[in-house]
Amino acid sequence: MTIRRTHTTGRWRRLLAAGLGSGLVLSGAALAAGPATAEPVSDPAAAPADLGSYYSEGYEHPSAVRLVSQLTGAKGLTPTVTPYRIGGTDLGTMWDNGAGEVLFAVGDTFGNWSGSGGGGSDWRSNALLRSSNADWQDTGMTFSSAASLPDGKAKEIIPSLKQPGVEHTTIPTGGIAVDGVQYLSFMSVNRWGDPGQWFTNYSRIAYSSDNGETWNSVDGPQWDNDAEWKNKFQMVAFTHGQGDGFVYMFGTENGRFGPVHVGRVPEGQILEKDAYTYWDGAAWVEDDADAAPLAPAPVTELSVQYNDYIGKWMMMYTTDSEDEGIFDLVFRTADRPEGPWSDVTVVGTSLDLPGLYAPFLHPWNEGPEVHFTLSLWGPYNVFQYAFTLDEDGNLINPNLIEDPTFSRSAPGAMSPAWSCTGQCGIDHNPSWGYGSEKQAWMRWNAGWIDVHQEVTVEPNTRYLLTSFVTTGPANPPVTVTGELGVRPTGPGASPLGTAEFTNVNGYKRFQVEFDSGPYTSVEAYVGTNLQGDRWVQTTSFSLVKVGEGEQPPVAVVPPAPQLVVSDECGVEATVVLPEDVEGVAYATSREGTVVTVTATAAEGYVIADGATSTWTFDVAAAVCPSPTPSDDPTDEPTGGPTDPDPTGSTGGPTGTTTSPGSTPSRSGGSGGSGGGLAGTGAAGVSVVAVLALAAAGTGLWLRRRSMTA
Numbered sequence: 001m002t003i004r005r006t007h008t009t010g011r012w013r014r015l016l017a018a019g020l021g022s023g024l025v026l027s028g029a030a031l032a033a034g035p036a037t038a039e040p041v042s043d044p045a046a047a048p049a050d051l052g053s054y055y056s057e058g059y060e061h062p063s064a065v066r067l068v069s070q071l072t073g074a075k076g077l078t079p080t081v082t083p084y085r086i087g088g089t090d091l092g093t094m095w096d097n098g099a100g101e102v103l104f105a106v107g108d109t110f111g112n113w114s115g116s117g118g119g120g121s122d123w124r125s126n127a128l129l130r131s132s133n134a135d136w137q138d139t140g141m142t143f144s145s146a147a148s149l150p151d152g153k154a155k156e157i158i159p160s161l162k163q164p165g166v167e168h169t170t171i172p173t174g175g176i177a178v179d180g181v182q183y184l185s186f187m188s189v190n191r192w193g194d195p196g197q198w199f200t201n202y203s204r205i206a207y208s209s210d211n212g213e214t215w216n217s218v219d220g221p222q223w224d225n226d227a228e229w230k231n232k233f234q235m236v237a238f239t240h241g242q243g244d245g246f247v248y249m250f251g252t253e254n255g256r257f258g259p260v261h262v263g264r265v266p267e268g269q270i271l272e273k274d275a276y277t278y279w280d281g282a283a284w285v286e287d288d289a290d291a292a293p294l295a296p297a298p299v300t301e302l303s304v305q306y307n308d309y310i311g312k313w314m315m316m317y318t319t320d321s322e323d324e325g326i327f328d329l330v331f332r333t334a335d336r337p338e339g340p341w342s343d344v345t346v347v348g349t350s351l352d353l354p355g356l357y358a359p360f361l362h363p364w365n366e367g368p369e370v371h372f373t374l375s376l377w378g379p380y381n382v383f384q385y386a387f388t389l390d391e392d393g394n395l396i397n398p399n400l401i402e403d404p405t406f407s408r409s410a411p412g413a414m415s416p417a418w419s420c421t422g423q424c425g426i427d428h429n430p431s432w433g434y435g436s437e438k439q440a441w442m443r444w445n446a447g448w449i450d451v452h453q454e455v456t457v458e459p460n461t462r463y464l465l466t467s468f469v470t471t472g473p474a475n476p477p478v479t480v481t482g483e484l485g486v487r488p489t490g491p492g493a494s495p496l497g498t499a500e501f502t503n504v505n506g507y508k509r510f511q512v513e514f515d516s517g518p519y520t521s522v523e524a525y526v527g528t529n530l531q532g533d534r535w536v537q538t539t540s541f542s543l544v545k546v547g548e549g550e551q552p553p554v555a556v557v558p559p560a561p562q563l564v565v566s567d568e569c570g571v572e573a574t575v576v577l578p579e580d581v582e583g584v585a586y587a588t589s590r591e592g593t594v595v596t597v598t599a600t601a602a603e604g605y606v607i608a609d610g611a612t613s614t615w616t617f618d619v620a621a622a623v624c625p626s627p628t629p630s631d632d633p634t635d636e637p638t639g640g641p642t643d644p645d646p647t648g649s650t651g652g653p654t655g656t657t658t659s660p661g662s663t664p665s666r667s668g669g670s671g672g673s674g675g676g677l678a679g680t681g682a683a684g685v686s687v688v689a690v691l692a693l694a695a696a697g698t699g700l701w702l703r704r705r706s707m708t709a
Contacts, residue, residue, distance in 0.1 A: 054398055056456075059417075061326055063352040064398030065385040066466060066542035067435045069140025071373065072106070073113065073381040075434060075507055078143040081111070083152030086127060088113030088120055090375040092382040093303065095175040095238070096363040097130075097182060103212050104129040104143070105172035105184060106382065109154070115431040118380050125162070125169040126186070127154040128212045136364070137371060140384045147213050158184075158206055158217045164191045167201060170217075173301065176238035176247060178267050182208040184215065185236040187254065196300075200225050200234045200254040205270065221273035223288065229254055232261045232291050239304045239313075240267075241337070248304070248337045249276070250315070251291075256300040256357075259293035260315070262338055279338040294339045295332060301358040304337070309367055310393040313337055316359040316372060319344070326350055329359060329374070333393045345395050347387045352405050354378060354437055368396075378430035378437040388544070397545040400455050400463075401524065404541040405436035414440075421527065422449030427537065434468045434507040435540040442528065443472075443535035450527025451538065454489055457516045460549040465497075465514070465524050466542045468507045475533040479503065482528030482536060484510040488519050496522065507537075515549035553606035556583040558599035563617045569624040575617050593620040 055062050069077045072089050080086035091107040106129070111122030128147040133139070146154040161167035168189045175184040188201040202224045206217035223233040233251030241248060246264040262279050269275035277284035281292035295315065302317035312333040321328045329348035334341040350356055355377025362371040362384075371386045388397045402417035409415040409426045424442040433439045442449040457463060467484050474480045485498035497514035516522060526538040559578040566573060575595050577586045583605030589596045599613040607613050 054400060054456075055402055056417075059402050061321065061323070061328075061346075061349040061351050062398065062402070063329075063348040063404065064346075064395055065329070065348045065353075065387045066399050066544055067468070067540040068137075068371065068384040068386055069509065070379075070434060070507075071141055071143075071382045071384055073379070076381065077140045080129070080143065080154075084127070084129070084143075084146050084148065084154040085111035085122060086129075086154055087111055087122075088118065088380040089127065090118065090377075090380060090382060091172065091301070091358050091360070092373040092375070093172055093174050093237075093358075093360045094363055094373065095177060095182075097211060098177040098180060099211070100132055101144075101211075102131045102141070102363055103175060103177075103182065104131055104141070105157075105175055107171045108169055110380075111153075113380060116380070117377055117430075124154070124156040125160040126156055126158050126172050128157050129154065130212070136362070136384075137369060137386070141362075141373075157212065157215050158186050160188070166190070168192065173203070173235045174237040174249075174303070176240065176270075178247065178270060180209070182212050183220075183238070183270055184208070184212075185238065185249075186217070187234055189254075193255070197255040197257070199229050203231075203234045203236055203251075207271065220271055221276075223251075225254065230258075231288075232258070233263065233288055235301060237303050239306065239337070242306055250294075250302060250304050250337075252299050252302065256318075257298045259297045260295040260299050260302065260317075261288075261291035262294055263288060263291065264337070295341055301360075303360040303372070305361045305363065305365065307333075307365060307370070307389075307393075309365075310389055310391060312393055314361065314370070314393075315341065316361055318357055318359065321346075321349065327356065329353070329356055331370075342393075347395060347398075348374075348385070352403065352407055353435075354407055376435070376437075379433060379435070380430075383435050399542040399544055400457070401453060401541040401543050402455075405433075405539055406438040406440050407436055409438060418451055418453050420449070420451055422447065424449065424451050432537065433539055434470075439537045439539035440526075441535060441537050442526075443533070444530055445533045446530050448527060448529055449536075450525045452523045452525035452527075453541075454521055454523050455543055456521050457519065458545070459516055459518050459520055460551050461516050461545055462547040462549045463514055463516060464542075464544055464546045465512045466509060466540075467524075467526055467538050468509055468540045469501055469504055469526060469536065469538045470507045471501070471504045471528070471537070472535040473503060474531065476531075478531050480529060480531055480534055482526070484512055484526050486512055486514050486522050486524055489521050489523055513546065517549070518552070551604065553601065553604055554583060555608040556581075556601060556605050557608050557611040558584045558586075558613055560612065561586070561597045561615055561617070563619070566621070569622045572621045573617070573619040575619065593618055595619050 071077055072080045072086055074081045074087060086109050089106040089109040093105050094102050097103050106127050108118055109124045109127045110120030112120045114120040129143040130145045131141045131143050133142045147157050149155050158170045160170040168191050170186050170188055172184050172186045175182065184206045185203055186206060187203045190199045190201050192198045202222050204222040205220035206215045207220060208215045223231055225231045225234055230253055232253060234254040235252045237250045239248050245267055247267050247270060249263045251261050252258045263276045265276045277286055278288045278291040280290045298319055300318045302315060304313060304315045307314045312335060314331055314333055316331045318327055318329050327350040328346045330344035330346050332341040332344055353376060356374055358375045360373045365371055368388050369386050370389060371384060373382050374385050375382055387395060390396050403415045406415050406426050414420060414426060422442065423444050424440060426438055427441050428438050430437045440451045442451060465484065465486055479502050481500055481502055483498040483500045485495045487493050487495045497512040499510040499512045501510060524543055528534065528536050559581060561578065562576045564574045564576055575597060583602045585600050585602055587598050595617045597615045601607050
């Protein structure tokens with residue numbers, strides 16, 4: 001059995017012939033096919049956001065997303081081949097079941113997958129898995145159970161006739177839980193057309209009261225396709241309103257060529273079709289035919305959710321690029337479910353993710369990381385990817401690796417973005433890859449081999465490098481080490497970080513977090529030492545910024561301390577330290593009268609080259625001069641020389657004489673500081689007269705005289 005839901009080889013908007021000679025099934029009755037052409041509906045998608053500044057000149061259509069894990073199939077984080085018998089599958093529309101689990105509905109499923117694209121044996125039209133692991137953002141989603149048969153095999157939850165032209169298959173498109181009941185929209189596919197094109201009979205809502213184990217898929221509300229295959233709600237995505245009591249239903253036409261429309265219904269009336277209203281661009285109206293486009297064609301399988309971190313609604317889908325034959329993975333944002341919706345932001349392209357389709361947002365998204373699942377046609381399985389937003393909803397910290405999956409390489413050649421040490425090349429085999437149809441290989445029998453890429457980075461920034469690696473056994477069978485690593489560019493540089501591996505049976509994720517230090521470019525690599533024949537395969541690289549690194553110290557020039565000399569003899573000078581100097585701390589020490597001041601840098605700072613950081617000061621006090629003899633025999637020395645100038649001028653020694661008949665007397669100290677002379681006159685009046693301050697030698701001296709009036 002082979003299904004056809006692949007991409008077109010040209011632009012998705014081109015006119016495609018609608019199949020002739022097939023019937024449309026409406027509630028079990030056959031109708032004639034519609035007209036032979038499907039016209040374009042709306043304006044082209046907006047131009048993709050510019051990520052060019054992150055990448056090399058001339059590198060176009062970059063992919064910002066990083067692979068977290070493959071979720072389904074033999075290489076899935078949960079190997080779903082046993083016991084669920086899911087070897088190949090797609091879609092994986094998700095919703096919170098309201099009881100701590102995420103329900104995960106997949107499309108056409110094969111127990112024995114063909115190895116490339118949708119096909120194989122043990123076919124079921126759909127299946128349901130359940131997930132509840134708390135570390136889903138780090139490792140990826142794991143599955144703990146399935147809606148299953150007694151032997152554990154995941155069962156088909158919504159039956160199909162499996163008759164092309166009548167009802168080929170039934171595909172789930174969106175789910176939601178309200179008050180413990182699970183609701184799942186599915187499309188009844190009449191037949192597959194050209195790649196990217198199919199024709200549906202109707203879309204219908206199934207419901208389950210036992211956590212998705214059994215479903216009523218017969219009598220739920222139904223949106224019949226019309227004779228022109230143009231009904232606007234054939235592929236449906238659900239989301240809860242933000243406290244307004246509504247469930248919102250976003251819909252597109254069958255295939256991947258129509259625009260997006262929206263309807264809504266009160267939460268308690270999901271199974272009542274008459275309760276639905278549709279946004280016509282100005283109001284909510286009753287007829288779904290009047291629904292106005294919210295985002296222009298072409299829109300593929302889509303999902304919508306409210307993102308608390310950015311405070312907006314987010315819509316994801318794939319669409320045409322500006323360039324022929326390249327398809328973009330995009331998101332838009334809006335303040336309200338009915339819009340207006342922003343221009344697209346491109347987060348991935350088919351150049352790196354060939355055959356990409358069906359991006360479904362994880363219902364537990366929170367914080368700046370946005371996680372979603374994505375189907376890839378070649379590997380025909382479901383993968384978990386992530387990208388990062390700022391609080392305004394802008395894309396930040398994209399994957400800096402160019403050609404991360406080697407998908408841009410020409411046949412028989414290494415990708416221009418990558419280089420080899422030793423013998424290496426590119427394998428092109430979807431069954432050998434991991435998140436890609438191509439993978440790099442290295443093989444030799446002695447020495448060191450690696451595949452590496454030079455990447456521009458910001459200095460002093462933390463990054464996370466991720467790759468997926470598998471190896472063949474060493475021959476002879478010895479333990480051989482290899483590593484995922486990051487090193488500065490140039491010969492002989494020591495790695496900034498490594499993650500070692502030995503023999504790896506099946507792809508395993510390896511990660512290295514490192515600080516870029518002073519470097520503006522680094523080499524990301526996977527390599528191995530050889531002690532005999534050995535091969536290594538690697539793919540799905542990512543290198544993303546995760547935070548600020550250790551910052552280089554800031555150079556500072558410490559201001560010099562100042563010496564303040566006292567204007568009194570016998571008093572030491574003072575060393576005044578600068579105050580509130582950023583990044584500098586001062587310390588003092590003393591030996592005798594010598595004070596040493598040392599400036600040291602605070603954490604995160606360094607004393608600038610050539611700057612002075614140590615100063616020495618002598619703080620010794622000026623020596624007070626010795627007294628000189630007085631010419632007046634009645635004067636008594638008072639700790640300083642006599643002053644012949646009775647006016648006390650400071651130009652030199654000054655002094656005054658006592659009045660006739662007075663008798664001098666001493667009280668307290670004497671000298672230049674801290675002392676004085678006091679006397680008592682006949683009237684009991686004590687007078688202290690400051691007679692002189694004069695410069696003498698290298699210091700100053702003070703004479704005081706006591707006299708009685």
